[in-house]
Amino acid sequence: SQQGEEDPQALSIQEGENATMNCSYKTSINNLQWYRQNSGRGLVHLILIRSNEREKHSGRLRVTLDTSKKSSSLLITASRAADTASYFCATDEPSNYQLIWGAGTKLIIKP
């Protein structure tokens, strides 16, 4: 079953602008992860945020988690052309070995 769902499905912005992507999920989680996938490549881990954390930063990335709304957001500040990729959230399913993946947000940064 699909747990994480990203919104929007696609986002196109100018270089230098900020990009915000959202992820919603259905059941309780222990943690939520964000990954990036460049076209035709494997996924690269960006950030893991635990259920007892509200915000986490890594360079130009900022992730928030609202467990009451069962949602997370990924903010990329001062976007660059190299940020063009698909971004996926993944949630753990308690008592399971799997990560559950959303369909992703396709981000295009226009120069």
Next chain:
Amino acid sequence: NAGVMQNPRHLVRRRGQEARLRCSPMKGHSHVYWYRQLPEEGLKFMVYLQKENIIDESGMPKERFSAEFPKEGPSILRIQQVVRGDSAAYFCASSPQGSTNEKLFFGSGTQLSVL
């Protein structure tokens, strides 16, 4: 320190043939996951293996698909008698401890095309 290695990068098979996809996890990782991805979609879990053991194969079709992770050598995802619907990108990921609290390291994938 090589990352997760998958081969081949591209694999073309005719309907009815067998496809073998290989995955060598990162050094020190004994947990391997296989995922399938269709264009413009997210990852679909197939199987989770530890060395010599299948831990969870709930996402893998019961017919034609099998996976192994032997004591020596890479993990193999095998698809027998391929059909057009098997065309997809297959990704392998590895982790050191098999916990969903740790990040996964992905290979570059194998793009399977069935003619």
